[in-house]
Amino acid sequence: MKKLFRAFSVFVVAVMLVGCFAPTAPNSSQTMEQKSGTQEPQGKLKVYTSFYPMYDFAKKIGGDKADVINLVPVGAEPHDWEPDAKALADLESADLFIYNGAGMEDWVEKVLSSVHNDKLTVVEASRGVDLLKFEEQDEKEVHDKDHKEEKAHVHEEEHEHEKVHEGHHHHGEFDPHVWLSIQNAKKELKNIKDAFVEKDSANKDYYEANYEKYAKAFDALDEKFTSELGKLENKNIVVAHEAFGYLCRDYGLRQIGIEGVNADSEPDAGRMAEIIEFVHKNNVKTIYFEELISPKVAEAIAKETGAKTAMLNPLEGLGQEDLDKGVDYLQVMEKNLETLIQGQ
Numbered sequence: 001m002k003k004l005f006r007a008f009s010v011f012v013v014a015v016m017l018v019g020c021f022a023p024t025a026p027n028s029s030q031t032m033e034q035k036s037g038t039q040e041p042q043g044k045l046k047v048y049t050s051f052y053p054m055y056d057f058a059k060k061i062g063g064d065k066a067d068v069i070n071l072v073p074v075g076a077e078p079h080d081w082e083p084d085a086k087a088l089a090d091l092e093s094a095d096l097f098i099y100n101g102a103g104m105e106d107w108v109e110k111v112l113s114s115v116h117n118d119k120l121t122v123v124e125a126s127r128g129v130d131l132l133k134f135e136e137q138d139e140k141e142v143h144d145k146d147h148k149e150e151k152a153h154v155h156e157e158e159h160e161h162e163k164v165h166e167g168h169h170h171h172g173e174f175d176p177h178v179w180l181s182i183q184n185a186k187k188e189l190k191n192i193k194d195a196f197v198e199k200d201s202a203n204k205d206y207y208e209a210n211y212e213k214y215a216k217a218f219d220a221l222d223e224k225f226t227s228e229l230g231k232l233e234n235k236n237i238v239v240a241h242e243a244f245g246y247l248c249r250d251y252g253l254r255q256i257g258i259e260g261v262n263a264d265s266e267p268d269a270g271r272m273a274e275i276i277e278f279v280h281k282n283n284v285k286t287i288y289f290e291e292l293i294s295p296k297v298a299e300a301i302a303k304e305t306g307a308k309t310a311m312l313n314p315l316e317g318l319g320q321e322d323l324d325k326g327v328d329y330l331q332v333m334e335k336n337l338e339t340l341i342q343g344q
Helices: 002-021 028-034 052-065 085-091 108-114 134-140 148-156 158-165 182-199 201-229 245-251 269-281 296-305 320-325 329-342
Strands: 045-049 066-070 096-099 121-124 236-241 254-259 286-289 308-311
Touching: 045 052, 052 066, 052 096, 052 182, 052 201, 052 329, 085 108, 096 182, 121 182, 182 201, 182 245, 201 245, 201 329, 236 269, 236 296, 245 254, 254 269, 254 296, 269 296, 286 296, 296 308, 308 329
Parallel strands: 045 066, 045 096, 096 121, 236 254, 236 286, 286 308
Antiparallel strands: none
């Protein structure tokens, strides 16, 4: 019996010693402090983007230091897309949310007012970009880079161009498709890079190096666009919707949109007749459609005029096949350049 009592006494003492030296469990206030937005992120940044160009730019800067998720699903038209409850829930746990701005994503203000995430950094990528007002497009689509001999021809067609634009309406004051200017896209890339650096300063050199790498690639492609498009004899392009104002401004082209900036309806018979007349009078050889818009209207105009059709991609979204292949902004813009050259 004494042996049993001594054994029990040793056990009790051992338990008491363990209790004295065991670490104290963190209280709730310590746990919340670790989750606060003032501390640098542990592991990869969790980044959400509004639609494809923002996704691609964020991937270029973030590399393997970030998990980048695009909110607009494959095949959805970003002008019309509306976020659901899942999108709101995703942003509650995000580090960065990147959107284009300039009126492209009408839903952003409403969504952000519903998100309660103190650590979330919101990036409007188009901040600081020289935005193009819609009433300026008739002038700026005929942007002249020392092509003085073309100005007289443009003025002769000015009345006809105004007729084709008659009756069009736009949503918002500015053209939101800023990324279709390669130099604008480079500015957006820099704004995104600056946000990554601010959010995760420990990896500043990594983000800076990624930016420098792609900024050089953007500059090289811009120079190629300037050189090749400067050689085109016909500066008129007929497009599905007016997404290419910045591209036209940069490279001396002029877009005629079958529809307005949002491509949210089919043209009526009067509009079709105006486009067909313009194609005939200006010897337009190609009618351009888009990946996310049905080509049937472009095909109907082509049939009436003897023109051909081709896809000119505004990069508002890519198909799943291209995404699976890792197709990026630079590749799509390179393809757009080839398409414009072949469309003469």
